[in-house]
Amino acid sequence: MSALTNTSRRGGKWPLIIAWLAIILLLTAAVLMAGSGYAYKAEWIGLGKSFVWLSQGAKLSVAAAVVGVFALILGAVCRRWRPALVGALVSLAVVAMIAMPMQLKQRAQSVPPIHDITTDMENPPAFKALATAREEAPNEVDYPGADTARQQKAGYPQLKPITLNMPLAKAMDNAIAIVRARDWDIADTTGNTIEATATTRWFGFKDDVVIRMTKLASGVKVDMRSASRVGTSDVGTNAERIQTFLEDLEKQ
Known part of the structure; x- marks a missing residue:
């Protein structure tokens, strides 16, 4: 009985499920963002399609960060430290992953649109x-x-x-x-x-x-x-x- 109560207090499977969802979203975003450039470079897709992949990857990375923060909070509340750690790492990875596109976007707004x-x-x-x-x-x-x-x-x-x-x-x-x-x-x-x-x-x-x-x-x-x-x-x-x-x- 105490074991069941302890499992219930620790959130059951939800902390793990949410942590895995954050990982899946992060990996999918990384594949889309990295692949957008290399697929265009290899002439597998056109420039327009590559930018669509990049945009979709950026949106998924934001979703991964949100889910990662939720996994961190839920894991901490339920004292499930591994899911909490995963959530924290996913959130940090998203910050690192979108840093370059964000810098490019800010730079594009600060320089003249010439080539x-x-x-x-x-x-x-x-x-x-x-x-x-x-x-x-x-x-x-x-x-x-x-x-x-x-x-x-x-x-x-x-x-x-x-x-x-x-x-x-x-x-x-x-x-x-x-x-x-x-x-x-x-x-x-x-x-x-x-x-x-x-x-x-x-x-x-x-x-x-x-x-x-x-x-x-x-x-x-x-x-x-x-x-x-x-x-x-x-x-x-x-x-x-x-x-x-x-x-x-x-x-x-």
């Missing part, structure tokens, strides 16, 4: 070797123009060309070394230009890069352009890519 960034908006470095690949993509080959330049000036005023105090050949060698260290696919190099493609890890988005060097009396001027093949907004990726590349090149 083609350059240090020279009056005479942007041109895509030549990559022109065909860009013609086959949704976004244009040529720099979009004055409206994009205006938004870039407002959103990324710090982006400027740099001047290197070294011979052109040395500057080119250093730039090529950095491009290779970043695992960008080099499409072509000339005496003063480099064209390459950077591929994002999660969704496999392809962003094309062209680096142009001009000899000056004071050294070598380096201009750079980075443009996404798809999407209206790059969420600040291209500007960050240019900024970090030029900083690394200047350090060398």
